[in-house]
Amino acid sequence: MKNIMLVCVAGMSTSLLVSKMQKAAQDQNMEADIYAIAEGEVEKVIATKMPDVLLLGPQVRYLKGSFEKKFKDMNFPIDVINxxxxxxxxxxxxxxxALTLIG
Structure with missing residues (x-):
């Protein structure tokens, strides 16, 4: 089971992308928990649900550096969606x- 967290401003603009990613995972017979959350919810969600990878929407790419510092001990990759x-x-x-980043 892959745990893929997408982060955007309000968690809404990525919801369509989440649906398309879930469909792609299903087409590959892959079990994946793919979800989108608002930037302000990241710490709360990570406290209960550790992601395998955290992907940032392009509109919040400025958060990458601060998230890498904040979550460096948790050993999950953080990147910006193309x-x-x-x-x-x-x-x-x-x-x-996401799968490439997970390794």
Whole structure:
């Protein structure tokens, strides 16, 4: 089971992308918990649900450095979703990005 957290301003703009990623995971017979949350909810959610990877929407890419410092001891990768894939809502490519980061 892969645990993939997407973060955006309010957790809403990524909800369509989450749906497309879930479909891509289902097409690959992969068990994945993919969800989107607002930037202000990250610490609260991580306290109860440790992600395998945290992906930031392009609109909150400025958070990458502070999140890397804040969560460095938790050993999960943090990256920004490719802007073209985000804009096109390409769930398959964003899922590939997440899986590559997980390793």
């Amino acid at each position: 802007m073209a894939d985000y804009g096109m809502m390409n769930g398959e490519n964003v899922l590939k990005q």
